[in-house]
Amino acid sequence: MSQLSKSGRLGFNSLSAWLTHLESLHPKDIELGLDRVKLVFNQLNLDFSASKIVLLAGTNGKGTSCHLLQQILTQHGYQVGCYNSPHIHDYRERVTLDNKWFSEQQHCDVFAQIEAARGDTPLTYFEFGTLAAITMLAQAKPDFILLEVGLGGRLDATNIVEPDLSIITTIDIDHKDWLGDTRELIAKEKAGICRPHGKTICGDFHPPVSLQQIAQSLALDISWQLVDFNFTVVEDKWHWHSKTLSFDNLPKPNMPLQNASTVLAALEKLEITIDEQKLVSCLSNYQLAGRWQKIHSQPDLFLDVAHNPESVKYLKKQLENTVTGRKKVAVLGMLKDKDIFASLELISAMFDSWFLADINQPRGAQAETLKSVLVDNLKVDAGKIQCFSSITQAKSAAIAESSSDDLVVAFGSFWVVTDLLETISQKEL
Template sequence: MAANACFDTLDGWLDYLGQIHPKEIDMGLDRVERVFNRLNLPLQHSRIILVGGTNGKGTTTALTQKLLTAQGYSVGCYNSPHIHDYKERVTLDNQWFSDAQHCQAFAQIEQARGDIELTYFEFGTLAALCLLAQATPDFILLEVGLGGRLDATNIVAPELSVITTVALDHKDWLGDTREQIGFEKAGIFRQNGKAVCGDLNPPSTVLDQAEKLSLDILWQQQDFTYELNPADNGQAASWNWTSNVSKQQYSDLPVPNMPLQNTSTCLAILEQLGVELDSQVLTNVLADFQIAGRWQQINNQPKVIVDVAHNEEAIIQLVENVKRLKQTTNGKIYAAVGMLKDKDYQSCLSLVAPIFDGFYLADINQPRGAKASDLAACLPTENVTATCENIQTAYKNALAHVQTDDVLIAFGSFWVITDLLEN
């Protein structure tokens, strides 16, 4: 494909982006930073928050956006990956940009890059920054794609850097210990900058970088805390949040459809930004919060829940959710699962093996996808109900056999959730 290509459709551009670099992932900032500097984008008009971490980046970004928007601020967001449509990745006040706007941004990047090679994600990140810079929102929230130090989003100058959690994932690129991965995540910190760390037990590398860079940082369980109030005597569960810095407190808040650890981090983000939340606004947003593919119910009788959990930390959260579900469910609970072969699916499946009554396993038919037979080898034979050639077949097979009071939970990858939500 020739340089300085131009396409009339968004699909044309996306096909092109998938062809112009031989690698899906190519860590490093040199190439993307050179193009970014050529663009000279007016990002100084917005306050930029960079959100990194192993799990919880998407929900933390989404809830922060909703809270800021509800308080009357204009907010631009960049997230990845998308579920249904590429345009989900870039939003302004929770609204998508048009196909034409994306095409214009891609053309701007294509002209600026010259002969510099960019990956799909790098090209898309630069285009997103073009769109958001032109919109000049009050805040720009950028979800880090992979790691932090060498991720394309790290070319900006954030006012606030956030680490949600640090866990083992993407070990081929980031390292195989929490300390190594924590160092990569902490690469989004800036000298004398502001930061928030939501991890309950941050690795020493994150602590060391925070001290080395003289950060103004808020730590979960030290500078801010949360507490669950369990359901009792017919009263729904609620939770409390406290800042040990400002002494701000919120009590008896609705429990949102996301881990409270990450919800707590969101409130610390707003505190670091100096945003005063109206307590009723906070209550209303938490009560209605839902993000696609995160413990999302898509069917009733039988109840079907989809979740993108695909690494050990996220699977542990899923196990806790299933345990709570068992307390209110009379029927059996089944799983429809597909996973990528570069994930630690052996450990993930060992965690969920005891809590499901059967597994419908699926191939993920793309280069990184694991086969259903690979997954089946990690489970007791009697637990494997079926192995299928794709997740749609596994899902239909499961629905044909479960009873109306049973529950089916589909999880394991964004590929799984995308395929199910689109059918």
């Protein structure tokens, strides 16, 4: 139910009402481009002079890198604001200050501010939310503002700001309809977050030539993984070094070391003096929801947001590191615009049985579609596959039909993690 606020501007009574309003503003979920966002952004007249801004782009690793960077900076006494997407449980997860949510009322107030500033300018749900998040963080004036790019980089709404540091975590093929179908094309879109002579980190092991050319043309102050910084693994520890700094015998965090290495390079580029004891504490205690997260025992049930070939490769490594001889059970749901075949081709041989689920969202794939890929293209025995109308049904069936020493892995989409973590909050597991 809408109402008029005291200022005479359109407002709503609750965050849920505002979010419903945001969903109605634009006919498309995604419409890349900065022209409309820039019109509204200029009206806001935000002051970032108190904060250093870090933009994080990449096919995978943005969320984990952002979270670890926030934790380390906070441990070192800095105030840090973050914007991440998508959320798992609650929209307020997207915007944090020192890892704490803003209140529902604060979100409502800033949404009203964006609504007034946009006038007749149409904004997508993501664009409106991004402008609101940037406004909240600018007004809080933290030492650092970390912004996770939503899609691509060059035309993403987060790219409206001027970063003090740009981070490109990894580059792989995803969102082909929007970013192109080669790593060279996708790299150009990611590189859109870089600025002439700007400080930049590239965490990719094999950066495309197009990115190297852009770095040269923009005269970037860039550090490259495997060239300017690197890491090695020795048993259960890892070592990191750059040309001027090194850390030995670090604990392995619950994230790809490629991304942890990128974060250390970012801290060096930001000229942060790292306390090794605080670094060890952050690495030891690192956990981000939905990233190889254990939520159930006997049988063990792990959640992972792996949803494209690159992230599935990492999930495969996690599976290979588990105790051999255990029966492995997959609970899977995916979006239809993902590269389903390439993702499942990497991991289809790892599982003994499959519990497939519909993703009941506009972009969601049907379980029968996933089954067709597994059976027709990857020659998985149809007798090992069951289909369900929801992730929670697939999970329940997988748990019920597994023995106590089996390993169940639910993956394929953020929606998988969202639905299953909600069952925990409702004490259904």
